[in-house]
Structure formats: C-alpha cells, structure tokens
Amino acid sequence: MTRYRLPLAVAVFTVAAYFAATGSWPWRRLDPSTAPALATVVEAARITHTELADTLHRGETLSELFERQRVAGIDLGSLTGALDPRRLRAGMVFNFRRPVEDSVPDRITVRTGPEQRVRFVRASTGWNMDVEPIAWQPEIVRVAGRIDASLYVALDEQIPDSLLSGPERERLAWGIADVFAWQVDFSRDIQPGDRFQVLVERLVSEEGEVRYGRVLASDLSVGGKQLTAFRFAGDDASRFYDKDGNSLKRAFLRAPVEFRRISSNFSRARFHPVLGRTRRHEGTDYAAGTGTPVVAAGEGTVIRAGRAGGYGNLVEIRHRNGITTRYAHLSRIRTRTGARVSQGQLIGNVGATGLASGPHLHYEFRVNGVAKDSRRVELGNGAPVARSERDAFEAERERLAAMLYQVEMAPQPQLIAQLAN
Numbered sequence: 001m002t003r004y005r006l007p008l009a010v011a012v013f014t015v016a017a018y019f020a021a022t023g024s025w026p027w028r029r030l031d032p033s034t035a036p037a038l039a040t041v042v043e044a045a046r047i048t049h050t051e052l053a054d055t056l057h058r059g060e061t062l063s064e065l066f067e068r069q070r071v072a073g074i075d076l077g078s079l080t081g082a083l084d085p086r087r088l089r090a091g092m093v094f095n096f097r098r099p100v101e102d103s104v105p106d107r108i109t110v111r112t113g114p115e116q117r118v119r120f121v122r123a124s125t126g127w128n129m130d131v132e133p134i135a136w137q138p139e140i141v142r143v144a145g146r147i148d149a150s151l152y153v154a155l156d157e158q159i160p161d162s163l164l165s166g167p168e169r170e171r172l173a174w175g176i177a178d179v180f181a182w183q184v185d186f187s188r189d190i191q192p193g194d195r196f197q198v199l200v201e202r203l204v205s206e207e208g209e210v211r212y213g214r215v216l217a218s219d220l221s222v223g224g225k226q227l228t229a230f231r232f233a234g235d236d237a238s239r240f241y242d243k244d245g246n247s248l249k250r251a252f253l254r255a256p257v258e259f260r261r262i263s264s265n266f267s268r269a270r271f272h273p274v275l276g277r278t279r280r281h282e283g284t285d286y287a288a289g290t291g292t293p294v295v296a297a298g299e300g301t302v303i304r305a306g307r308a309g310g311y312g313n314l315v316e317i318r319h320r321n322g323i324t325t326r327y328a329h330l331s332r333i334r335t336r337t338g339a340r341v342s343q344g345q346l347i348g349n350v351g352a353t354g355l356a357s358g359p360h361l362h363y364e365f366r367v368n369g370v371a372k373d374s375r376r377v378e379l380g381n382g383a384p385v386a387r388s389e390r391d392a393f394e395a396e397r398e399r400l401a402a403m404l405y406q407v408e409m410a411p412q413p414q415l416i417a418q419l420a421n
C-alpha cells in the first residue's frame with residue numbers, strides 16, 4: 001500500500017496549461033460545469049485532498065477492499081461491466097481520495113481498460129458512479145533505419161523502450177506489414193540492407209502510458225524496390241495510397257498466412273527454409289506452426305475444400321480472370337465448396353496433412369491452370385483517389401512527406417523523436 005499526497009494544484013495547473021495551449025481539454029466528454037470549480041481550487045493553492053492507492057488482493061471481494069478503506073454505502077450488487085464481481089481480478093488498483101479533514105474517501109477511481117476508468121463520487125444522497133473515458137494524445141514520431149534480418153527485428157533493435165515498449169514495437173511491425181500486404185511478402189522479400197522510414201502516431205494517455213497508434217506514412221526499400229504509402233481519409237488499412245494517389249490495395253495478398261501469429265516474427269532465418277522443394281514444385285511454402293490462420297489471398301468462390309491426395313486437406317479458390325489459388329496441407333478447413341470468400345477471410349489452418357514433412361502452407365497461384373510465382377506476378381495498379389478528393393489527397397501527402405523525409409521546414413513541436421537514419 002502506498003500513500004502519497006496529491007499535488008492537486010500542480011495537476012490542475014497542468015490541465016489549465018494544456019487548455020491555454022490547445023483551447024481544448026485533454027479528455028473527451030468533460031462536463032464543462034466542472035471547469036470553473038477546478039479554477040477555484042488553483043486560487044486556493046493549498047492541498048485539499050490526499051490520495052491513496054490500494055490493490056484488490058487475490059481472493060478478495062470488492063466489499064472487503066472497500067471495508068478496509070472505510071467506504072460504505074455503495075450498492076455493490078448493482079455493479080456490471082468491468083466491475084461485475086465475476087470479472088474482477090486480483091491486482092486491480094483502486095485510488096481513494098480523501099478530503100484532508102475527513103477519514104472517509106469522497107472519490108474512488110479504478111482503471112477498467114485502456115480507454116476508460118470507473119469513478120465513484122460521494123454525494124449527500126449516496127454514491128454516484130460514472131464511466132470516464134481516458135484521453136490518449138497522439139504525437140507524431142518518425143522512425144528510420146536499416147533492415148537486416150526482418151522488419152520486426154529492425155524495429156525491435158532500433159526503437160528504444162522509452163519511445164515504444166517491446167509489445168508496441170511488435171504491433172508497429174504488424175501495422176507496417178498490413179500497409180504493404182499487397183506489395184511485400186515480409187517472410188521472404190526482405191534482403192539485408194533494406195531500409196525503412198515510417199511516420200507513426202505514438203499515443204500517450206493522461207496517466208502516462210504509451211502505445212502505438214496508427215501508421216501515417218511509410219517508405220520502404222525492399223529488394224531494390226521503393227515503396228511509399230500515405231494514409232488518407234480513413235482508419236482502414238486499405239486507405240493507403242502511393243505518391244501518385246493510387247491505392248496500395250490489390251486483388252491478391254502477397255502471402256496468405258497470418259504472419260502475426262507466426263512465432264518466428266517473420267524472421268527470415270527461421271521462416272525461410274523451403275520444405276521439400278523439388279524441380280516440379282509449383283508453389284510457395286510457408287513454414288509456420290500448426291494452427292496458424294490461412295486466409296484467402298483474394299475474393300472468389302471455393303471450388304474445392306477437402307482431401308486431395310498428396311495435398312492433404314486442400315482449399316482451392318477460383319477468382320476473376322482465370323486465376324485460381326490453392327492452399328494445401330491444412331490441419332483444418334474453415335470453408336466449404338461453393339462458398340464465396342473475401343480477401344483476408346479465414347479459410348483454414350496450417351498443418352502437415354498429405355505429403356508434408358512438417359507443418360507448412362503450400363500455396364499455389366495459377367493463371368489459366370499454369371502455376372506462377374505468387375511473389376512476382378504483376379497485380380496491376382491500385383484504384384486512384386477519387387477526382388473530387390484529389391486536392392485534399394495532395395495536401396495531405398505533402399504534409400506527411402515533409403515529416404517523413406525531414407526536408408527543411410519550420411520546427412514541428414509534435415515531432416518528438418528522430419532516430420538514427
């Protein structure tokens with residue numbers, strides 16, 4: 001149990017300074033009527049409350065914790081959602097605020113998730129409970145560096161913990177892989193010496209937590225190809241465009257396996273070994289753990305879903321323009337013959353059925369029955385930005401490019417970090 005005095009005036013000053021600087025409060029849905037009250041406290045400039053954090057112990061009920069903190073009168077039976085007694089977990093931290101002249105708390109808060117906290121406020125008639133959203137402020141960060149083993153390893157090695165934690169670096173790697181899912185097979189295409197530049201949002205909560213937000217723009221050099229992506233008009237990963245305003249989205253994904261579920265984190269060294277490659281091999285093999293999700297590379301109709309000799313459990317999909325794709329050695333099939341599937345839809349899981357020496361996905365891409373290298377097949381241009389949005393796209397591209405490429409420009413207060421290039 002830790003006890004500390006809340007420097008309330010400092011906290012209020014910080015909020016007030018934020019307001020003065022931005023003209024908005026750092027949290028959403030603030031009741032405007034509370035703002036004058038806060039200002040009054042600043043004038044008083046004295047400590048009015050103490051705050052104490054206490055943790056729900058293993059096997060303890062909420063009523064036991066509240067009793068320990070001399071809280072009475074909250075109808076615990078009516079609690080639902082994150083505070084439903086069946087969902088409470090040991091380790092949840094409750095903050096109890098007490099007026100200095102009172103031994104009984106007048107406010108209790110508890111974080112119930114990344115986006116919210118629950119607050120109990122004592123009133124003359126009893127306790128009122130509400131759910132407060134947690135504000136996350138975005139900052140824009142530019143990260144650039146060299147890729148030797150894999151994108152994930154590069155980000156993990158080159159981004160310090162102070163900027164993004166390990167799990168958030170991993171999420172960022174998946175985020176970038178999603179942006180270029182139609183251009184790059186991240187398990188195979190990366191060559192030592194490839195480079196990345198990426199502009200990302202880093203979100204910082206009111207309580208100081210940090211997480212990765214969204215990719216805003218990216219420039220990759222992969223195997224001699226330069227790929228650029230600018231986010232425009234929307235949160236969907238498919239709303240990325242190249243510098244000419246053509247969507248990055250294509251009719252086929254470069255790799256129909258869920259990379260993020262592969263424990264090797266698309267590290268080339270562990271992912272690359274090609275299993276049983278022979279002269280007559282007509283596909284691409286992805287070594288991955290049994291159960292790894294396999295998705296449809298493109299929209300189409302399932303024309304086969306079942307056992308097929310050496311292929312083991314096989315799914316075959318017919319697409320437009322005489323194209324078919326095959327997914328073999330599956331441990332489970334998650335679709336059926338005749339089903340319509342969309343791009344990225346789960347159709348099975350990696351396995352070792354049929355003639356397979358170990359769990360892997362055997363993937364074939366055929367045009368009019370002739371096998372092609374799925375990684376090299378030309379997928380054409382993406383759809384361009386609508387004519388009516390052209391000007392808005394170009395303005396946004398210029399704004400992002402200036403930060404991504406760090407050309408001479410006015411100081412950007414929101415640009416908080418730049419790593420070695």
Ligand SMILES: [Zn+2]
Pocket residue numbers: 275281283284285361362363
């Ligand atoms: Zn194969």
